[in-house]
Amino acid sequence: MNRRENLKLLFTGSLASGLFMTGCGPEAPKEIAHAPTIGEGTKWGRTPEEMMRNAELKAEVFFREDEMKKLNYLVDVIIPKDDVSGSATEAGVPDFIEFIVKDMPYYQTPMRGGLMWLDTQAEDRFGKPFMEASEDQRIEIIDDIAYPDKAKPEMSRGVSFFNTLRDLTSTGFFTSPEGFKDLDYKGNRPNVWDGVPDEVMAKHGFKLEEKYIPLYMNPDTRSTLAQWDDEGNLIG
Amino acid sequence: MSFQIKSPGEAYDVIIVGSGAGGGMASKILSEAGFSVAVVEAGGDFDPAKEEDRTQLRFPWESPRRGASTQNRPFGDFDAAIGGWDIDGEPYTKNDGTEFDWFRSRMVGGRTNHWGRISLRFGPNDFKRKNIDGLGDNWPIGYEDLKPYYDRVDKLIGVFGSKEGIYNEPDGFFLPPPKPRLHELFIKKGADKVNIPVMPSRLSILTKPINNERGACFFCNQCNRACQAYADFSAGTCLVKPAMKKGKVDLYTHAMVRKVTTNDKGMATGVSYISKVDMKEYKLKSRVVVLGASACESARIMLNSKSKVHPDGLSNGSGMIGRYLHDSTGSDRMGFIPDLVDRQKYNEDGVGGMHVYTPWWLDNSKLDFARGYHIEYWGGMSMPSYGFGFGMDTIRKHIKDEFGNPGPAGGYGAGLKKDIRRYFGSMVGMSGRGESIPRYENYCEIDNNTVDKYGIPVLKFNYTWSDQEIKQAKHMQDTFEEVLTNAGAVLFGEKAGPDSKYGLHAPGRIIHEVGTTRMGDDPKTSVVNSNCQAHECKNLFVVDGGPFVSQADKNPTWTILALAWRTSDYIVSELKKKNI
Known part of the structure; x- marks a missing residue:
């Protein structure tokens, strides 16, 4: 499997076709390209x-x-x-x-x-x-x-x-x-970071700090538009 | 990079020089208020969403030098920012015995295409340092003046973080922070033992979308390559381009501004620039000129804008332009964590920077130096590029085999290959970035003997560190050793000592230089007033780091953005009142 196929697979899998529904309020939800496109270009921003x-x-x-x-x-x-x-x-x-x-x-x-x-x-x-x-x-x-x-x-x-x-x-x-x-390098591809795998945390005896657990980026809500109350608390 | 020269038509309401954080913000606010705007940029156009400009998600072998740095990309071949400390045809000079390295990015978005996205508000103390330690000067404004603008910047651009309630590290409107990486947990463990706080970092990267124009982070750890989903902040993608879409904004690229033109009353009438495309000089006219070319470049333009009314440079009756130049301090240390040898492999990229950091945590009245520093952390399984695998002649002896026996220094063959494989991901490092004392003696001025290839007189720098900064760097080195050792790390190299000023980088190397057109209520000791309006030229404003009275122990970008917004609001109100 080449890299391109690899990425395609990732998109259709964890990243839901590379498109996310976003929007709030009276505006109609709009589809935005959330995940990157990978071309085969060779110019890569060279001057x-x-x-x-x-x-x-x-x-x-x-x-x-x-x-x-x-x-x-x-x-x-x-x-x-x-x-x-x-x-x-x-x-x-x-x-x-x-x-x-x-x-x-x-x-x-x-x-x-x-x-x-x-x-x-x-x-x-x-x-x-x-x-x-x-x-x-x-x-x-x-x-x-x-x-x-x-x-x-x-x-x-x-x-x-x-x-x-x-x-x-x-x-x-x-x-x-x-x-x-x-x-066995696994990076440099779109993904969703949700912390160190549990078994690795356990192996090294680490636990996340309790007070931050509700605050951390949550993969389930990462596609909804951010909204705050007047005190700066994230409510959406 | 496409060439873009638009033919100048009528006078603009506002000309903005520079398209970085300050210029970008001004272009957005002023165009949204209905004014016609020209943005004049010395470099080319740049849009990371275009395939031809994309360096993101490329593997090291797509670069023939495997991502090594070059003269124009000192942070590596895939770094988005084009320019660097040494640009052909654009020299600068230094006085003997002093040092300053000047980093420039010639492109739309300027240096915001490279930076680490660390987005920290200055705290109440940071505006009033003289009240605390008697050094330097207070700002004429305080945190309460900028707070509403910081709030707006948070919502417009997006920054993740956690509300901590620390007095001098004000909280904002935060997006959710990412969970820490494994090496960051080791750091936290080490720091806990010596009572040094480690908390979620504050970076302007979208862990959730904030509008329908920009995507959210997909965790490739490459913000410095510029994001094709616009999920991190750069001035081009988040400010200039949206302003061009919505408002009356013309972008002039490859246009090197030589001077601000003035009339016989000394008021600004526009700018004069050299087109890099045909090497000819062009003029643009406007009611207001806004300089956002970077602290030193804006000072250079003002100093080069001499006239009968302004014989020493535009609005330089005080002689203060170029004075009080100051950059953040910086010193670093690295090591390796034996517990991470042979670690399980998974995608650890995360966002394009650290997930945790340490804000300044001590009381300087109990220390032998006046100002603080924050600590940035790095390491783990980041993508190998040129340089990975170097140094096995010294490192390999720290990598123990399954029986606990250390490897030989150097060597070759299957054993060496295996040890590098096992060692991958076990490195960890830390960098202190601190506040220096702004001093009259540190300055840039026009070099009377040198011009750049556009015929424009260049800057000459005069900058030395004082004992304050050197003692601070010593403190950093002691702290690094303490944290790394307590994190279970083996330290690499010798501890930096007095001969290297404790590893203190040369001024300019941290790329946080500010202060050259500082603000103040007294026109004798400052260049602009508290609205960043030139004391001696009411329709000239500065929106980059130049007006900073003091740099905090924080990165300057968020404050540049907030100040530029505040200044733009003032310009709108003054234009509407016909005061300028």
Whole structure:
């Protein structure tokens, strides 16, 4: 089921066809579109300048082919496929990193330099570039830079590169459709908030404050027009 | 964004500069009274109900930078407000050793397209601070003058909240508040232990409809992206557009006002603006000019409107325009709640902001600083965007596995992936937003050496924090630590100390700047009178934050709206009496 169908389902379910009857007094009740419409537009409020900048950045190429190959390997070491969701490359993380280093140029030298640093390490240790080293040899280098609290001081450049790469890989993965599936993310769709589910309240030992219970937004009356008495008490 | 330039015809009754909270309110009240109105806006048209302007309900991957901020959208790629602290071609300068960051939104609705919808009335004390602590000045009006207007604003625009009966946090006509989120209950638990109140927040978001033109909230937590159902307040959707539908209102977009024009008696005759479309200058004429361009922009326009009668700027005989500029203070802290690791997943979006907050709760006479602050809370399962998953090199060691063993700092692989998954939704943070002391020494003025790309002289800022604000920020940091620790949270990062002024943000960063055209009964020490009418130019009014004598420990928007309504009523009465 795609997102559009998903939303349609929600509307026909909890949100009563997306239309609510509202109105009071002598005026005839009027139907108002209460729930949002979701189009497939791509403009999303971009100014002409923003559209131009995004297009320019997309047209540029930063990582060379050999760098991209290394990046593909590394992001999957950081976020591999497991029984919950796919890998970083399956989620398109390298393309995201390619865009973000162009959008935020301060990443460019640390990333390019860090990828080179892996080669110099592999040359010094094994006499060949990183990607030509064996899997065990590569992991040996990664283990030396992946744990900041345990890493040797002489590894600090590699540590800081790997921290950056871990950040970008994690954020790229968990902001992708694959990542949302992994997190079982349930938001960003029209709904009616009626508080923390009872079982969750119970699990953490929370109760709502008695005095507020009659005041809280009530899903059953949320579609009727608000009215107050002169003292500001809500009566409708 | 469509370009909209209407050809100027006859003189208008009123020209309003700016379409934010103040300008929007003036456009509605004045047009409903039957007057012809021109609204002159420096940015483009904007209507979140149009599919082409919609950023709401989009997923992070619809942005190539996954919602990260950009120069023109410092609050992220999906934020509705276009502009920011740094706009190409529209510079501002600062005196050495001082700081001020000026946030602008160039679009219909202005900065109301972004804000947090926190809608707090100023209380009786907030108008008379000098009586309490001897600092700054009293307002020439009091809460009782604004109360009827706050009431009307509540009903016209809608705000949820709870009646609490707290003297300096006046209640209003509230819509039902939403129930708290889980992390907010943890906060409440922590705050209860140290006797800090946590109560339903007061946000201008419709939890019930208030009229047939606007929908009600559907709980996507994205008010800052602007609501296509118009279920939150922004000046464009709730004031300017309805005014245009009903009354004689012309909207001029992409029109950068250079000055208010005046006649040889010094009265305002209209405005002169540069069209951003063809870079040519145009003039509009009117009986009355209303400035609602924002505290600093309106001050800039008045200072740039020099003439023989007004040699130092329009209605600036006192030299007070630009003086007493002040922004709210701000300091923040975050942490993570181990009890929330591995939490059950459900849609926790709620409204576009916190469901609970803390109003100022202490007595300053027992403290070493003069003014208070409120606390805003955030966290939980809000939608991941750029930045989510960062920092595992320091955070991961706090995430314990099922046997209670802490994870390694950093790392990689299936274990890292699992820990980020388990950690999602366990973050919590708090932000203090407080009142600063308005001071003559903090000001903006015209920079004689710099113009923007429209050839208009720019503002130069001179602003420093005093010990009052720094001590207040220290108090915030102590409070944050106390509440978070008692809520069972692990604090992130080092506690902000004296080198960073206790995390105190630079002035301008909280975007509550006010005071540049302050009101007063004495024309020697103020720019406008208690009706926001310029002392030296009877047909010029200011309806933004400029006339504020002091900012409270509250967000200014609700007071801007109430004041603008009151000023508009006065303009209607003066026009009808032919006094202006």
